[in-house]
Amino acid sequence: MAMRLKSFFADTIEEAIQRAHREMGPEAMLVNSKTSTPEARHLGAYEVVCAVDGEVRSQATLSPSSRVEPLPPVDKLSQEVSELKQQMERLAQALARSGAGISGMASDPELSRTFATLTQAELDADLAYDAVAKISSSPTTEALRAVLGKLICTDNDLGCPGSSPRTVALIGPPGSGKTTTLVKLAARYGIASRRPAQILTLDTYRIGAAEELRSYASILGIGFQILETTGALTQALEEHRQKDLILIDTPGLAGSEMDWFSDLAHFLSTCPGIDTHLVLPASMRTSDLKRAAERYAVFEPSKLLFTRLDETETYGPILNQSIHMGKPVSFLSSGQRIPEDLEAATEAGILNLLLKKYLVGQTKFGTVAA
8 A cells, every 4th residue: 555645734733644644544553753844833833744555535725724745856866976976076185195004915915904993993993094104014903903092083982071960962863863862861860979960951842752761850850851942951951050960852863854953962962061072873884974974063062972883884074074083082872771781982992993894813913902
């Protein structure tokens, strides 16, 4: 059967969902929810898109309060060609300045294998060439770790230096794990400090997300508040300024929704004292990771936080993205356990992730610690 998509407008998300269930049946699935565009604002403040298999239960024609959601075509060809061109330009630059590394690889199969294994970890080719060039005269595990270690930047302090309370905002694409990560941070750094903490959420888009977070806050015994506007966030920050730690959860936004949150992006990027972490899944394809980071650049994040490390075996993109954006890595998350599956990012930890699978057992390089 064909999948039917339909939009419903109302002044609250809950009311729009109720309309969807009345018309499409209880089997209707929530696909998306967002603030109405200016053109559709007269129909309701929110638009909820629902889907159902087969024919919609109601055979009536579409009313002014609902419409079929179009599925826009996605053409990534030009963008991928542009990215490929950039990669080739970076590689050409690397070839020009890494002659020693290339000649060394030609005469030393171990160096060649090292380059291959670094690129298999999805480390950018120019970074891999530079690393090989710098260790060609002293090809040891320690030398390789020293070279790569100089590229790694970490910062796992929560909050901006000298700011009180420590205020942390998590931003990132849908499905990146922001909410679970926020709870892990609350459990580890809010409860452990034995000082008052507060969770603020602007994520009223995902069905049940706020209530899930409320439940966690109740279990942890810390404050919780749902906010719907940037203005409300400003007031809440003032209201809770005596707290020790404030954690701000934000909705995951698709590319087409970024403009609707320009006021939030402006606030987080200009408000002093807010430490904004861009949460990215380490399991995401490198090209998609770059696109997501570019979309969220408008928020001017101060740090990068990587999740879903347990869903991948290639960790080069963590270092690539940190270098590309000039941002330190703050935390690494590798599962759903709270708070066990969260650790502060360190140089040694990132090196172990990057190297452990590929250089174990080499005669010249020895065994890399796991």
